[in-house]
Amino acid sequence: MKHKLILFIAILGCVISSCKDLQLDPKGILGEPELFGTAFGVKKYFTGIYFKLPIEDFIYYANGTGNPNNGYQPGNNNSWQAYKNSLDQMCGQTFGWNVAMGNGFGYWPYDNIRLVNVFINNFPAYKDKYDVATYNSLLGEARFLRAFFYEGMAKRYGGVPIVTEVQDPVNGDPAVLNVPRNTEYDTWKFIYADLKFAMDNMVATSESGRANKYVAAALMSRSMLYAGRSAKYTQYLGFSTEAAVQGGFAGMDPAKANEFFQYSYDAGKIVEQGPYSLYTKNYPDKATNFANLFLDKSSPETMFSKGYDGQTYGHCYDALMLPNPDFSSFVGTEAGPTLDIMQKFDFPALTDADGKPVRFTNRSDIKNAMEPRLKGTCYFDGDVVRGKTFSIQRGVYVKFTGPASDAKNGSNAAAVNATSNRILGNKGDKYQGVFVTGDHGFFSGRSAENNAMMGAYIRKYIDPALSAAQANVNKSSQSWVVFRLGEIYLNTAEAAYELGLRSEALDYIEKIRVRAGCLVTRPTLDQSVSSTYGYPIEKSLQFIRDERARELYVENQYWWDIRLWRIADQVLNLYYPHALTCYYVFDEGKYIYLDEINRDNRSISAQKRAAYEPIPQGEINKNKNLLPQNPLY
Amino acid sequence: MKKIFYLVIGATLLSLASCNKIDNWDEPGSRLHGNVIDSYTGTNLVMDQNDWQIRIIDRTWEQKNKTVATYQSIPVQKDGVYNNSKLFSGTYDMIAYDGPFWPVDTIKGVVLGSETQQDFTVKPYLQVVDATATLGGTALAPTLTFTCNVKAPLITGLPNLYEVRPFLSLTTFCGNSNNINIGDYNTAQSSTSATASAKRSINRTWAAELTARGLPANSEKIPYTMGPLLVKPGYTYYVRVGANVNALSRRYNYSPIVKVVVP
Numbered sequence: 001m002k003h004k005l006i007l008f009i010a011i012l013g014c015v016i017s018s019c020k021d022l023q024l025d026p027k028g029i030l031g032e033p034e035l036f037g038t039a040f041g042v043k044k045y046f047t048g049i050y051f052k053l054p055i056e057d058f059i060y061y062a063n064g065t066g067n068p069n070n071g072y073q074p075g076n077n078n079s080w081q082a083y084k085n086s087l088d089q090m091c092g093q094t095f096g097w098n099v100a101m102g103n104g105f106g107y108w109p110y111d112n113i114r115l116v117n118v119f120i121n122n123f124p125a126y127k128d129k130y131d132v133a134t135y136n137s138l139l140g141e142a143r144f145l146r147a148f149f150y151e152g153m154a155k156r157y158g159g160v161p162i163v164t165e166v167q168d169p170v171n172g173d174p175a176v177l178n179v180p181r182n183t184e185y186d187t188w189k190f191i192y193a194d195l196k197f198a199m200d201n202m203v204a205t206s207e208s209g210r211a212n213k214y215v216a217a218a219l220m221s222r223s224m225l226y227a228g229r230s231a232k233y234t235q236y237l238g239f240s241t242e243a244a245v246q247g248g249f250a251g252m253d254p255a256k257a258n259e260f261f262q263y264s265y266d267a268g269k270i271v272e273q274g275p276y277s278l279y280t281k282n283y284p285d286k287a288t289n290f291a292n293l294f295l296d297k298s299s300p301e302t303m304f305s306k307g308y309d310g311q312t313y314g315h316c317y318d319a320l321m322l323p324n325p326d327f328s329s330f331v332g333t334e335a336g337p338t339l340d341i342m343q344k345f346d347f348p349a350l351t352d353a354d355g356k357p358v359r360f361t362n363r364s365d366i367k368n369a370m371e372p373r374l375k376g377t378c379y380f381d382g383d384v385v386r387g388k389t390f391s392i393q394r395g396v397y398v399k400f401t402g403p404a405s406d407a408k409n410g411s412n413a414a415a416v417n418a419t420s421n422r423i424l425g426n427k428g429d430k431y432q433g434v435f436v437t438g439d440h441g442f443f444s445g446r447s448a449e450n451n452a453m454m455g456a457y458i459r460k461y462i463d464p465a466l467s468a469a470q471a472n473v474n475k476s477s478q479s480w481v482v483f484r485l486g487e488i489y490l491n492t493a494e495a496a497y498e499l500g501l502r503s504e505a506l507d508y509i510e511k512i513r514v515r516a517g518c519l520v521t522r523p524t525l526d527q528s529v530s531s532t533y534g535y536p537i538e539k540s541l542q543f544i545r546d547e548r549a550r551e552l553y554v555e556n557q558y559w560w561d562i563r564l565w566r567i568a569d570q571v572l573n574l575y576y577p578h579a580l581t582c583y584y585v586f587d588e589g590k591y592i593y594l595d596e597i598n599r600d601n602r603s604i605s606a607q608k609r610a611a612y613e614p615i616p617q618g619e620i621n622k623n624k625n626l627l628p629q630n631p632l633y
Numbered sequence: 634m635k636k637i638f639y640l641v642i643g644a645t646l647l648s649l650a651s652c653n654k655i656d657n658w659d660e661p662g663s664r665l666h667g668n669v670i671d672s673y674t675g676t677n678l679v680m681d682q683n684d685w686q687i688r689i690i691d692r693t694w695e696q697k698n699k700t701v702a703t704y705q706s707i708p709v710q711k712d713g714v715y716n717n718s719k720l721f722s723g724t725y726d727m728i729a730y731d732g733p734f735w736p737v738d739t740i741k742g743v744v745l746g747s748e749t750q751q752d753f754t755v756k757p758y759l760q761v762v763d764a765t766a767t768l769g770g771t772a773l774a775p776t777l778t779f780t781c782n783v784k785a786p787l788i789t790g791l792p793n794l795y796e797v798r799p800f801l802s803l804t805t806f807c808g809n810s811n812n813i814n815i816g817d818y819n820t821a822q823s824s825t826s827a828t829a830s831a832k833r834s835i836n837r838t839w840a841a842e843l844t845a846r847g848l849p850a851n852s853e854k855i856p857y858t859m860g861p862l863l864v865k866p867g868y869t870y871y872v873r874v875g876a877n878v879n880a881l882s883r884r885y886n887y888s889p890i891v892k893v894v895v896p
Contacts, residue, residue: 238792238880241736411817413863415774532823534793534836534879569883570836574819597816608882617703624701632731632881 036126042138049145052112054152055306056556057480058315062090063102071105080473083320083334091559092604094335095577096448101606104156106616109149110163116146117166140201144216147194151223154191155560156613158184159249180625183248185256188227192263195220199270214274215304218483220267221491226564228260228498233566236535237611243628250612250630261495268492276300276485278515286517290376294461294481303483310477318471321458323440323450326388328471332450337378337458339578339595344550346371346519350593355403357592363393363582366593372517377553379457386468391438392452394581396423396431400592410596434584453599455580460554486512490548497541509547533567563611572606609633663745664718667752669709673786677713678757679887681808685732687715693723711806720745729753733884757886758878760784764888766872769861775895776861781874781888782854788839793879797833797857800873807871807890818862828858869894
């Protein structure tokens with residue numbers, strides 16, 4: 001017993017003396033000193049934030065009610081339905097699945113802004129670990145990221161609360177936590193201040209997917225153009241009695257417009273000092289060149305892109321933009337281009353001087369007079385990709401002797417469209433030995449999905465290197481081009497024109513149109529005023545806006561453009577997308593193309609209130625200082 | 634055995650004790666109704682069913698719960714009447730918001746008891762008068778041609794004249810919220826002549842439209858003709874014409890509904 005006791009005491013003594021202080025820092029966790037104390041740590045911290053930037057890319061959902069599957073979906077690897085509900089589908093740029101016009105989805109990224117504010121407020125403590133240039137560049141990059149989040153909100157809501165401190169949600173004073181909305185003017189100026197610092201301090205070169213001072217200038221060019229438009233055109237909406245407008249939360253004094261246009265113009269000039277140039281590698285084939293601009297990861301025109309590797313994170317663009325089974329191994333096409341956008345480019349006449357449909361010997365002859373940029377943007381009958389040829393036809397007319405207007409835009413009530421004269425059908429159907437439709441459409445027995453309802457398919461961003469078997473869910477790895485020099489030229493052109501520098505504006509348009517292969521590369525300056533949209537606009541400025549629609553087609557820009565020009569409710573006022581439909585005229589042995597209203601008679605309307613999205617009601621319930629709500633909500 | 638018995642009794646008593654919460658809120662039963670009166674004619678404003686709504690905000694609930702209330706909407710019917718008999722009593726603010734008339738003030742402090750009537754008198758932006766719908770075409774392909782005159786009682790500060798539009802319906806409800814959606818009818822024609830083959834798009838001030846149409850500057854009415862538009866033989870339609878200005882949601886002012894029987 002005594003031995004046991006001594007042994008016990010001895011062991012106890014050892015144990016007690018080995019009790020050390022356990023307040024040790026865990027060695028495996030990266031805390032603030034590790035993340036902010038080294039450039040690599042900062043990069044790690046920023047990577048998570050880049051991932052969440054509001055970039056409307058392949059997998060962006062257009063509308064919704066706060067459902068987590070709507071809007072931006074960082075890291076979501078099963079968002080194939082986003083192609084049905086895309087932004088371009090919602091605003092009538094493409095036609096396919098029916099997407100209801102939505103109010104938006106309550107984008108309110110103050111949690112991400114907090115991550116950036118933590119950095120901006122705490123980083124100065126580590127200043128001595130860096131040389132001055134690197135320190136300032138990293139701070140500039142943080143302010144670029146913050147400006148990106150605020151731009152995502154400003155273009156939706158107008159004025160939002162500007163938060164630069166890291167708030168204490170537990171012990172903070174509720175009066176301070178309930179931040180009020182700032183005015184729209186102050187919000188855009190805040191974005192300007194952050195981006196100006198970024199432009200002045202960031203390094204000039206960066207790895208792919210990371211920003212540099214020119215990327216900050218690109219965001220400045222785009223966001224200040226939006227601000228200038230909002231300042232200049234909101235007054236025409238007729239909202240002057242609304243509380244949000246009277247308080248300056250939605251809309252600004254039109255006299256401020258030129259201030260923002262000047263910021264945009266100056267930023268565009270800075271971008272031009274960078275190592276960027278328009279993509280011309282595949283000249284003289286300007287159609288292929290325009291298509292490759294989006295696929296070539298070493299393109300000198302791409303300034304900032306968002307990457308996918310097709311394995312951990314892929315997207316479904318190839319699977320869902322071309323028909324199954326010849327070009328895709330998944331569901332097939334969810335969207336097609338409208339005739340309205342096709343005819344904005346250089347496009348052949350569909351009717352002759354007497355109003356009768358032009359006769360084509362072959363279906364694909366229609367491409368002969370098409371602008372190369374249109375051929376690089378869309379696939380038409382006769383184009384070849386993935387070893388197969390597109391074959392698109394709607395039906396057969398037994399006879400078609402009159403003018404195109406006899407067909408009444410495809411209406412079933414027109415006499416020439418009686419079932420005895422206009423033969424429609426499905427794959428494999430024949431009329432007296434002749435196939436009624438093409439292999440890929442347009443089939444009368446199918447819905448819009450996997451059916452060539454618009455008469456053409458989208459080519460932009462399609463990766464021809466994939467086989468049909470590889471075009472499947474999440475296997476696409478094209479990067480999404482966030483900023484490219486082409487867009488900056490268009491931004492500068494518009495800003496310059498608004499500032500009165502008309503000839504210089506047309507210089508930029510000329511560069512774009514030369515690259516596009518247009519017939520007329522420099523339009524004549526036309527200052528005559530039209531008022532299609534209820535406010536005066538010079539014809540050449542309208543041309544610049546149209547050039548934007550052509551160049552940036554299906555890059556998720558159009559919706560923001562028509563909203564910020566304050567014409568969304570007029571452009572989309574019972575807008576019926578039209579289709580390019582090809583028919584074989586049996587008694588002549590030739591083909592004609594008609595302009596038809598889409599078969600489903602579907603129209604798209606945006607309400608005037610779509611110029612602003614509503615501040616999310618859930619946020620107002622938590623903080624009533626966010627009132628007044630935006631107009632008409 | 635006894636233990637089990639007492640256990641069962643105890644459990645039953647406990648479960649009964651927890652079922653004491655009955656929904657003791659009163660069913661909402663306040664009735665709020667009224668008319669939207671056209672100040673020029675003195676009778677109810679001619680509308681389409683649920684084109685726009687009266688907004689009401691429950692201030693009593695807001696104060697009680699120290700929060701921000703969202704508005705509720707009461708649809709306005711086609712005869713200019715609104716009616717809701719399932720509201721909670723309290724004190725409300727009411728706004729005749731976003732209708733086809735000049736803005737009116739919010740009416741504050743409306744107390745809802747068992748029944749409250751609150752009328753609104755409004756000044757419509759436009760009046761659509763002398764409207765006709767004439768049958769034409771052939772027996773197999775009949776058409777309708779619409780004509781009307783548009784008047785604007787108050788021109789100073791009037792937003793842009795926006796559209797004049799024909800509406801076709803198979804039921805007695807006809808207008809922007811109840812119509813047959815036909816591409817032919819709804820494809821906007823913008824021109825400066827009196828006739829158009831479908832919906833007329835204008836988007837000019839009253840004075841500019843008079844100038845564009847070559848009418849004298851003090852004209853009271855502007856005539857419009859739309860059509861001929863296809864209809865189907867053997868059907869009975871209810872038709873009317875609407876016109877709007879570019880204010881808020883661009884609600885329409887209408888002509889009376891006309892019944893057209895196509896032989």
